[in-house]
Amino acid sequence: MTKKNNDSPRAFGPFSLSVEQIRPHLLVNITEPEMVKLIVEMSAKFTKKRDQINDYVMEHRHVSAYAAFYLPTNIPKLHFLLSKLPTDVLDDFKNRPFIDMGSGPGTFSLGWKMLMNTPSHVEMIGVDSAQIMLDQATKIMNGFFPKDKFLAVRKFEEAKTNSVLFFGHSINEMGRQKAQEHIMTIDPEYVMWIEPGTSDLFPELIQLRDVMLDHYDVLYPCPGNGACPNNWCHQVLRTTHDQSVERLSQLVSLDRKILPMTAHVYRRKSKTLAVTNSATVVRYIQETKFSFEYEVCHLVDGVNKNSIIEIMKKELTKEEIKDFKHSNVGDRLSFEVEKMIGEKMRVQLK
Ligand SMILES: C[S@@+](CC[C@H](N)C(=O)[O-])C[C@H]1O[C@@H](n2cnc3c(N)ncnc32)[C@H](O)[C@@H]1O
Missing domain, CATH: 3.40.50.150 (Vaccinia Virus protein VP39)
Structure with missing residues (x-):
């Protein structure tokens, strides 16, 4: 993927x-x-x-x-x-x-x-x-x-x-x-x-x-x-x-x-702090007709925080959709937030 x-x-x-x-x-x-x-x-x-x-x-x-x-x-x-x-x-x-x-x-x-x-x-x-x-x-x-x-x-x-x-x-x-x-x-x-x-x-x-x-x-x-x-x-x-x-x-x-x-x-520990810009999937929530939903752990203002994200299938290739169907809890993702839908973040993968 x-x-x-x-x-x-x-x-x-x-x-x-x-x-x-x-x-x-x-x-x-x-x-x-x-x-x-x-x-x-x-x-x-x-x-x-x-x-x-x-x-x-x-x-x-x-x-x-x-x-x-x-x-x-x-x-x-x-x-x-x-x-x-x-x-x-x-x-x-x-x-x-x-x-x-x-x-x-x-x-x-x-x-x-x-x-x-x-x-x-x-x-x-x-x-x-x-x-x-x-x-x-x-x-x-x-x-x-x-x-x-x-x-x-x-x-x-x-x-x-x-x-x-x-x-x-x-x-x-x-x-x-x-x-x-x-x-x-x-x-x-x-x-x-x-x-x-x-x-x-x-x-x-x-x-x-x-x-x-x-x-x-x-x-x-x-x-x-x-x-x-x-x-x-x-x-x-x-x-x-x-x-x-x-x-x-x-x-x-x-x-x-x-x-x-x-x-x-x-x-x-080194002088350069290990900070990752990727999020870790901590829970699979669901696959709908249009999207995949996960709970991820990511950095928000330097703090590890859990959030719900939604990835729209229309943004993914067929190959990527196939990969997401086989994804694992523990996988890492990099994304940008497109918009908030209530507590949920709709994201664009980077
Ligand atoms: C469940 S086995 C895991 C073996 C292998 N690492 C694996 O994952 O397949 C745990 C091993 O830890 C060893 N062990 C338990 N306590 C230990 C200790 N204090 N020091 C060294 N080895 C220990 C046991 O003898 C056993 O071989």
């Missing part, structure tokens, strides 16, 4: 993985029926409280099943997030050490390598408290990128100020306090997270955002560093997967085509 700030997903290279591509790199060989049973067991745990979910990381079979299902279905979330960032930021990521905190089976380390196409010399560090997860991550990373080094460690407690520090569904498990400690110790250039898009976790992440803003600017999803006007802001990615992954998700009765998430990106 040209008028939305979306690069083409393909700009980052292929991201759809099949179960068969991952299978040779699993710690243990598991049959499909066994995989189904293990995934069903695990997903029941993920819906429970944090202190009850940790034991899935203790067993080779569970970790292998986790990798086969969640790795290919989580990587598209990173693809989505990267597609929302400006190209200068993506260019700046390329040569930076990548620290995957709570790496699990290497989901986002693999995603980062595949999507960012980073050079071999770039340091890739997976950190996880569970040794079996690290073994699985190492096997996957060495399998997909045999020439590149992947450091898998249970603890990482040193400063690496030029790095990108990434949390993938791990703040949810380690807790905000621990995540904050990691950020302070590592003191990275960038902090990114992709966490579950649940209303329970949102207040924790907003508290972490507040702390972050002392030293960092927010690059996504907020238009500026001001207070958040939402009591639950998250993104919803609508996607498809390789047929083998779709089949597995049908067998386990888990919808992985609609992926809610809370994704944030921060960069160390």
Whole structure:
């Protein structure tokens, strides 16, 4: 979509993985029926409280099943997030050490390598408290990128100020306090997270955002560093997967085509304040015969504010209308206000 700030997903290279591509790199060989049973067991745990979910990381079979299902279905979330960032930021990521905190089976380390196409010399560090997860991550990373080094460690407690520090569904498990400690110790250039898009976790992440803003600017999803006007802001990615992954998700009765998430990106504060002139879609309202309506978060007099916007179809090309029909909560738009219709703004996309 040209008028939305979306690069083409393909700009980052292929991201759809099949179960068969991952299978040779699993710690243990598991049959499909066994995989189904293990995934069903695990997903029941993920819906429970944090202190009850940790034991899935203790067993080779569970970790292998986790990798086969969640790795290919989580990587598209990173693809989505990267597609929302400006190209200068993506260019700046390329040569930076990548620290995957709570790496699990290497989901986002693999995603980062595949999507960012980073050079071999770039340091890739997976950190996880569970040794079996690290073994699985190492096997996957060495399998997909045999020439590149992947450091898998249970603890990482040193400063690496030029790095990108990434949390993938791990703040949810380690807790905000621990995540904050990691950020302070590592003191990275960038902090990114992709966490579950649940209303329970949102207040924790907003508290972490507040702390972050002392030293960092927010690059996504907020238009500026001001207070958040939402009591639950998250993104919803609508996607498809390789047929083998779709089949597995049908067998386990888990919808992985609609992926809610809370994704944030921060960069160390610089003298030039990070201010974006784009708005982030925080809620889809409706498509009418003549228009699309969204609630967006945007900057008004330097303050993050929510507003309802209306985009007239007659202003869009057929291609753009098609794209808007597939748009996601979390997409970014740039617009000018044409006129106010009550509380609603009719806008022209830029
Ligand atoms: C839900 S998994 C996510 C794995 C992977 N990042 C992904 O998104 O697919 C969470 C991971 O965080 C790890 N973890 C939990 N607490 C941790 C801590 N305090 N330090 C390091 N890793 C931790 C767990 O062992 C687990 O592998």
